[in-house]
Amino acid sequence: MRHDAIEHLVGMLAKLPGLGRRSARRAVLRMLQDPAARMLPLADALTAAAAAVKPCRVCGNLDSTDPCRICSDPARDQDAICVVEGVAELWALERAHAHHGLYHVLGGLLSALGGTGPGDLSIQPLLARIAEGRTREVILALPATVDGAATAHVLAERLAPTGVQITRLAQGVPIGGALDVLDDGTLAAALKSRRAV
Secondary structure (H helix, E strand, O other): HHHHHHHHHHHHHOOOOOOHHHHHHHHHHHHHHHHHHHHHHHHHHHHHHHHOEOOOOOOOEEOOOOOOOHHHHOEEEEEEEEEEOOOHHHHHHHOOOOOOOOEEOOOOEEOOOOEEEEOOHHHHEEEEEEEOOOOHHHHHHHHOHHHHHHHHHHHHHHHHHHHHEEEOOOOOOOOOOOOOHOOOOHHHHHHOOOOOO
């Protein structure tokens, strides 16, 4: 492999979250030391995932089945929908085993500075799910940031006429904290002690 191919691979890996150029260079070196065992299977897995994984048409989670495994699981609490900013937050809550109901991925947060308005988020599909009449509680599991609070406020206003119980994560999530970087205990405690909006 030519040096420019190595640098290109390092550059591609360094774009991933949590990997800088130094970590990417170490990963590339390990893969190149045994490409048949480390690199080629990774390339195959990346290709397969790119072809198979799609957003769930119900909740927005990423999965190779549609509806996703969470939406299709009859053992899940069908009465509660936990609203999250993105898939990373959904995966964090699943990792913590803190929520046993369904989810809804908004696809972002309202942001005046970022130019994200209500029409840019998956709010209408959430309202359509609630209109089906099976939901008794909507849990707003949004970050404790200015944008998270603004998004929760707008959602609470839009959900109020539906008559469902609206709750929000309790203390335990630090101001400015993102769900996908919190420890499992903090997430579980915050979800268990949620309060009405």
